[in-house]
Amino acid sequence: MPIRPLAAALALLPLSLHAAPDPADWEAVLDEARGQTVYWNAWAGEERINDYIQWAGRQVAERFDIELVHVKLGDTAEAVSRVLAEKQAGNHERGNVDLIWINGENFATMKANDLLFGPWSEQAPHYPLTDPENTPAVRYDWTIPVDGLELPWSSSQVVFYYDTALVEEHPRSMPELLDWARENPGDFTYARVPNFLGNAFITQALLELADDTERFYAPVEDADFEAATAPLWEFLDALHPHLWRSGRAFPANSAELRRLMGDGEISIGLSFSTTEASGAIANFELPDTVRSYVHDGGMIGNMSFLAIPYNAQHKAGAMVVADFLLSPEAQAEKQDPVVWGSNTVLSLETLNEADRARFEDIDLGIATLSPDELGTVLGQPHPSWVDALEAAWQARYVGN
Amino acid sequence: MNDRHHLVLKDIHIALDGVTLLALDAEVGPGEVLTVMGPSGSGKSTLLAYLAGFLAPAFQASGRALLDDQDITALPAERRGIGLLFQDPLLFPHLSVGGNLRFGMPRATPDKAERVEAALAQIGLSGFGQRDPATLSGGQKSRVALMRLLLSEPCAVLLDEPFSKLDTHLRHEIRQLVFDRLRAAGLPSLLVTHDREDAEDAGGRVIELSH
Amino acid sequence: MILRLAPPLIVTLLVGPILAGLVMAVLPAFGYLPALGGTEFSLAPWRELFAQPGLMRSVAVSFTSGLVTTLISLAVVLLFLAGASGSRLDRWIRRMVSPLLSIPHAAAAFGLAFLIAPSGLISRLVSPGVTGWERPPDALIVQDPWGLSLMAGLVIKEIPFLLLMSLAALPQLDPERRVAMARSLGYRPTIAWLKVVMPALYPLIRLPVYAVIAYATSVVDVALILGPTLPPTLSVSILTWFHDPDLTRRFMASAGAVLQLGVTAAALATWWCLECLVSRLGSHWVARGGRRRGELSLRLAGKGLILLATLTAFVGIASLALNSIAGFWRFPEALPQGFTASHWLRALPNLSGPVASTIIIATAATLIALALALAALENEQRTGRHPAQGRLLSALGLLYLPLIVPQIAFLFGLVVVMESLGTRPQHALVIFGHLLFVLPYVFLSLSEAYRRFDPRWSQLALSLGASRNAAFWRVRLPMLLAPMLTACAVGLAVSIGQYLPTQLLGAGRVPTVTTEAVSLAAGGNRRVIGVWALVQASLPLVGFIIAVGLPRLLWSNRRGMRGAP
Known part of the structure; x- marks a missing residue:
């Protein structure tokens, strides 16, 4: 220089x-x-x-x-x-x-x-x-x-949203989501990893499917990554063939996911903002039949x-x-x-x-869950876990 | 203005890649027209380009052109005092007829407007000053081009087959007009053409170029 | 004297920044980047790069989409020109070239995406009536892994570019006489054109063709919208790595930038080999004497394909316009359930700033480019040194450098160079960045008219006693007004469409309609994208309208100026 x-x-x-x-x-x-x-x-x-x-x-x-x-x-x-x-x-x-x-x-x-x-x-x-x-x-x-x-x-906290006109009963956990996806192929997807919403979905699945979540809050180097994430990959491998576009493409981010919902391409989506669905309905992006829900075991927040x-x-x-x-x-x-x-x-x-x-005094909107309905907030794991998950996801699902 | 101009061409020799195109030695007196004749490719246009100051660098030229005893070969084109008439009238399409006439007048010319009007009257185009040149007929355009040349007060004139594109009936008339005016202005002129009638009407010496 | 400085100045302006930027990409690619602790040269970034999942696929998509896009665009343009007979339709298509060219790539890509998506306009129009679809089919059309939709999006934009370049080059070939000659020997018109005009035309548009290859192999914004995602094209991957929060990925990203340079070079080399092959086989075809076979199908193919591309672009833009006023629009309705002005009303207060800086930057870059181009061309006229005399490769080739070196390969490096020179990001820097891309286009679109301008006009002016400067200002400039304005409109359109240079050199502090549109595109809200894409597409259009209208207005009383020399 x-x-x-x-x-x-x-x-x-x-x-x-x-x-x-x-x-x-x-x-x-x-x-x-x-x-x-x-x-x-x-x-x-x-x-x-x-x-x-x-x-x-x-x-x-x-x-x-x-x-x-x-x-x-x-x-x-x-x-x-x-x-x-x-x-x-x-x-x-x-x-x-x-x-x-x-x-x-x-x-x-x-x-x-x-x-x-x-x-x-x-x-x-x-x-x-x-x-x-x-x-x-x-x-x-x-x-x-x-x-x-x-x-x-x-x-912010992750919430799922679904179109009540198309989905009778929404899933309440990751295993239920997998069953639902099998019955409704092509109707669900999540944002592409490493977008933060995509990361949030796989992290949520990781936390929900693991027996012991303690180790995710310390650097990844201290744990056995393979063993700790095995249930996650098993779940994703099973889920992907039933996703939108059979998991061969993913929306880039939360907004594109929302657009797919608005176009009727999918009927369940997710967001990092609890009020996103209400706001999008007001903005003509989503039909007014959309509502939010959370999984019983709590949702990731940060x-x-x-x-x-x-x-x-x-x-x-x-x-x-x-x-x-x-x-x-x-x-x-x-x-x-x-x-x-x-x-x-x-x-x-x-x-x-x-x-x-x-x-x-704030009116939270028709598709927004009240604070008690939002349930438990799951903490965000150590960033090194997310880095490792990103890399592993890429290696597993990109370019095949 | 000195009305007694004369043009002297001394040992002009133009070559391209070492091959001689033409060699010329001539003198043109006031009001006189020297005609240079030859088939296409004989270097007529190259001679004009050389005298006017536009010779492409690829050519090698030697000799001297003296206008009123001053060597002009080293001068830039706009300072040579040599006027040009082309095959086409080439009236500037973005200017009016009057604008075309004013374009060539020296900056200090007094009473430009009157002169323009007088010039138009001389060629039977009174009141045409504001017209779009594209609306004139072929003969009218040629006449305006001639007057534009004269109003720029050149000391000598080069004519590059200026009548070749005119209809037969117009050609004779315009030819007469041009030669009369040049003679009246006392300008030494050099005409290149391949039309023998041009040479005859010009009435001066004729040099034949061969190739 | 100042005129003499124009050519070296242009070369310095174009080549200097690119070389400096490339150096700053190559050094980190080999591990040298002191700010990140890289003080020793190593091959580690390359090892990391080649370990990236899907890298080979990224490279393959970039490489093939570049070649295929160019091949299709060129073929369509040549077939259209071969079959054009001066009919009303042909003239209409020719007239559509400029507005099509002025639609920014990103806007055209958005339009196409909405048109062909499974939930897009075409699918809506035929559903459920023809297809029976109540829900959009689960088909991977947009962002398909083979990059087909990416290629389609690029073809739509490259056809008008190649067509305009061909139309500019054609007059010097006198195609009518050549075709008439061949027809008198018994050749059908389309075959005649392909056999006697095309071989002479191709060398004249070779450099624009190379520019298309380079662009298509390295494009970022279109690939973000239409390109594959798992993995994306190489250029998009590089951008992601450069922006990765993990700063050590910068080394790998730089290696990627160098690899991108290689991919583009390889595509160019492949094309060059194809050229040799085709010219060998082609000369055989030309000489074999076939006169009639395939005439009709060639003619129909050319016309049909170019019409398809043109209509796609316009319908895409129209559907964006529809989106910008749409209320909720459920599939498979062909029209929105309601209309609303709220998307526009919401955007309007935010439009003025970006629109103003877009106009300031585009105007400044274009005027500087115009001045430099005029100076260089005028210098060329006065010294009588025509580029055809020996220096063709150096002068013209350098002019194309910014169009052939992928932006992503040198812009990140250029930002570092500018930073170390202490230049603050601001409008001036962005204008400078735009000049790199505006100048070549302005020069190229002006040079043809300038060089063809009848030299007798200037000779006449000089012989009437006008100085060289007066001849320039009073004769050449006004008579070349129309091509000058067209060159300006092209320059404006190029500047308005720039994304990466604006974003990187302006440090994001200089918002233009394009940076706003692309950053909102990250939000994927089709209605908002509709608003911004329309604004983005209409600005250059205003430029073209002025370019066409102003000479007509000025020369309303000068018939001789209407045909434009």
Whole structure:
């Protein structure tokens, strides 16, 4: 790489006088954030999400004098790539990514490669409202300790949805799903691995079919992968011939899965958002006969977070935006299925009455399960398991 | 303007890949027309290209062309003061008739509008200034092309078979008009053609090129 | 003097970034990428690459889809031209070329996908009446493992490109006289064209054909929509690896990029061998003297196939338009159960920004390209150095470099180069990136008209005392207005359709209608895709309408300008 020491030194001069903001002094953070432009890299495959981000942009402009720009991603890893490219090129101070919507493998990668700024998130004013003491999901992202490097934002849980006009009785477990698929060939599929929804389905099957799930929450190296996953492959080998297109093709992601449902190609699908079916009905994408359901043994859930790259140029602005997104107001807006319908990460017990009322007043929509109907949340295994599952799935089902 | 122009061609020799195309030595006085005749491929057009300043680099040329005692062979085309008449009238299709006439006038020419109108009147096209050249007849186009040439005030004129594409009945008329005007303007002219009638009407010396 | 700098400037602009980008792809492919701890050269990335499941299949699909697409497109175009008789239908098809060309690849692919899917429009139209289907059949048509739908999608877009290139090259061959000559010897017109015009035409469109091969072997956006998925084509796999959260996959991804370069090169080499073979067999066929056999079937095939491709593209776009206003639309209804403006109303507030930056970037890139192309062509005229004189290979070949080197092979590397030069992602950088692809197209579509422009016009202007510059500004430029505007429209369309360069060089911060459309495509909502694809397709169309309409307006009083020189 060409190095021009003098020019580089001159370029860094004004910035090095200017240390990274200290999250402990939130007033100072707010001051510094004023007038900044925050580039928020967030997956943009859903218009509802993009609209919500627009709304948030208007709010932070008004309240904190911050300009929020949504950098629209087809895949969160694009932002990780960009930070990496910047590190590679020696851009350690003026990175283009200020804030990332992130979790799981992407977080694990960035953390492992020292690509994140922090710790900062535990000092964010709204952080205590998530009740971190009693909510491990806030402190561990797919079993990886968060360590103050990202702020919780959204909580999601996998749900199945089915068309009541076509399916009389929905399955209640993976073995039942297999029986159902045998009787209704071509009517079910899941998203292609390694899409996060595809990963979620095989992880769900892994957890449901295993006798002992303890080992999935430690790194995969410590366990016998073959033995631990044997029931899963047996199940998938049996299931695939009865899937849509006989398992020779899979939809790319949750949205394509939803489209197949809307076109009547399949009659059972799944989603990582409990309100997706309701929102899609309102948006003419699904027939109003669609309803959601969960398996009796519980469904996989996880949280997604907001993180700041180590070289972000507008760290203060990014912190302020992230903290605003965790506020009861922003969280309640997000949970409204008319807006987006993504579940809050706040613990309602920690809220005052007025804020709690914001959440209780939301109409969740006809195809959305109530919190008690959602049942048990199964934790996300260690990312190394998901990596290994991805690779094994690819080796088994790709290119044959 | 000096009305007594003369053109001298001294030991002109043009070759392509070492093969001589033509060799010429001639003098053209004011108002005089020198006709160069020859079959196609005899290098007539190459001679004109050379004199006008458009000779393709592939050709090797030697000799000198003197216009009013000044050697023009090294000058760029636009500074030679040599006007051209082609087989086609080539009126600029994007300009009006008047615009075509104004195009060649030296920038400092006073009363451009009056001159254009007067020129049009001389060729019987009064009031045609705003017309689209594409709407003129063949003979009208040729006349406009001639006037455009004259208004650009050249010191010598090269004619590249300018009548070959005209109908027989027009050809004689336009030929007369062109030679009369050139003579009246006192311009030395060089005509290349393969039509013997052209040479006869021109009334000057005739050089036959063979191949 | 400045004009002299144009050719070297163009070459530097086109070749420099590509070479730099390639170097930054090759180094990591052999394990060198200090930022990720790769400080020693090794073959590990290659071992990892070849251990990927389904790699050989990816390579095979990329390779064959490139060759098959090109073969079919070229055959259809040649057969159509051979059988064209100047009828109304022929003229209509010729006139459809520009709008077809302006439909971005992604939009055309979406349209095709909705048309041919088992739950798509065709299936809906014949169901349940003809087929008895109450539910869509479980058939793998779109994204089939053999890449057939991918090839179909590419053929639809490559036919207009090759047709336009052929139409531009044909006049210099004087095809009417050649065919008339052959017919007087007893040959039927279509056979005559194939025997006396085609052999002369092919060398003139060879480079565009190579560009089609390179594009079809390495395309990303169309392959994402129509291509196979288990495994996807090589280019799509590379993109996935580059974006994998596991950063060590970057090494393998770079090796993949180099492999992609090899696959494209292999496809080109194979084509070249085919060329030699065909020319040998073909000369025998030409000389054998067959005059009549197959005339009618050839003619019908050419016309039928090109019509099929054209109609598919337009019906696909029309069905996207229908989707953009559709309420819920259950299979097998032929029409939606209701119509709604809500998809448009929802998109409108988000349209203005991307539309504005699309227009700014496309206009700037096109104008710069136009200026450079004009400077180079004018320089060529003034120095009298025509590219046909010896330097054909170097000059023209370099111009095609950005069209022949797969984007995915050098763009990731180029981003790293730009980063290390300290260039901030912004509009200017994206414009620069677009220029790489806009300039060749502008140059190619302008050069033909420029070089064919009757030199006597400039000679006349000079002999009337106008300077060279005046002759350029007052004669050549206005008289070439129509081809210049067409070149601009082509440039705009190319720029508007760019996805990877915009996304990578703009760091995603420079949203255009195409990046928005493709990122929304990740969401698969056909109604939203309909809205954005229509916007994406209509922008270049506006360019073509201006290109056709402006000269007519300006020269409404100049009959001689209407035929355009």
